[in-house]
Amino acid sequence: xxxxxxxxxxxxxxxxxxxxxxxxxxxxxxxxxxxxxxxxxxxxxxxxxxxxxxxxxxxxxxxxxxxxxxxxxxxxxxxx
Numbered sequence: 001x002x003x004x005x006x007x008x009x010x011x012x013x014x015x016x017x018x019x020x021x022x023x024x025x026x027x028x029x030x031x032x033x034x035x036x037x038x039x040x041x042x043x044x045x046x047x048x049x050x051x052x053x054x055x056x057x058x059x060x061x062x063x064x065x066x067x068x069x070x071x072x073x074x075x076x077x078x079x080x
Contacts (some may be wrong), residue, residue, distance in 0.1 A: 002078060003076040004070075004077065005020050005021075005022065005046060005075070005076050006074070006075060006076070007063070007070065007071045007072070007073065007075070008045070008070040008071075008074075008075050009067060009070040009071045009075040011045045011048075011075060012043070012045065012048070012059075013045050013046060013047055014045065014046075015044070015045050015077075016042060016043070016044045016070060016076070016077075016078050017035050017042070017043060017044075017045070017075035017076060017077055017078065018040065018041070018042050018043075018075060018076055018077055018078050019037060019038065019039050019040065019041045019042075019043065019073060019074070019075055020039060020066075020074045020076050021037075021039055021071050021072055021074045022037075022039065022072060022074070023073075023074060024069070024070040024072045028069065028072065031060045032069070032073070033058065035058070035060065035061070035063055036058050036059065037058060037063070037073070041058055041077075042058070042078060043056045043057065043058045043063075045059045046062065048068065051067055052067075052068065053065055053066055054066075061076070
């Protein structure tokens with residue numbers, strides 16, 4: 001069965017998702033990896049900014065991610 005993959009920017013607050021891929025370049029990948037956001041990581045969206053940052057949790061950390069970066073983080077629902 002194929003996973004439904006969507007940008008993090010479209011995920012509603014309160015939803016848990018798993019990172020599938022990162023569509024940015026090396027710099028963005030390195031920045032996200034330094035925050036623990038790599039493919040396979042589970043995150044929960046806490047708040048959606050419009051146009052402000054997305055607030056998410058990864059493990060015990062709260063992270064603020066800009067909207068442009070959230071568009072490049074491809075995620076799928078957990079268990080799918």
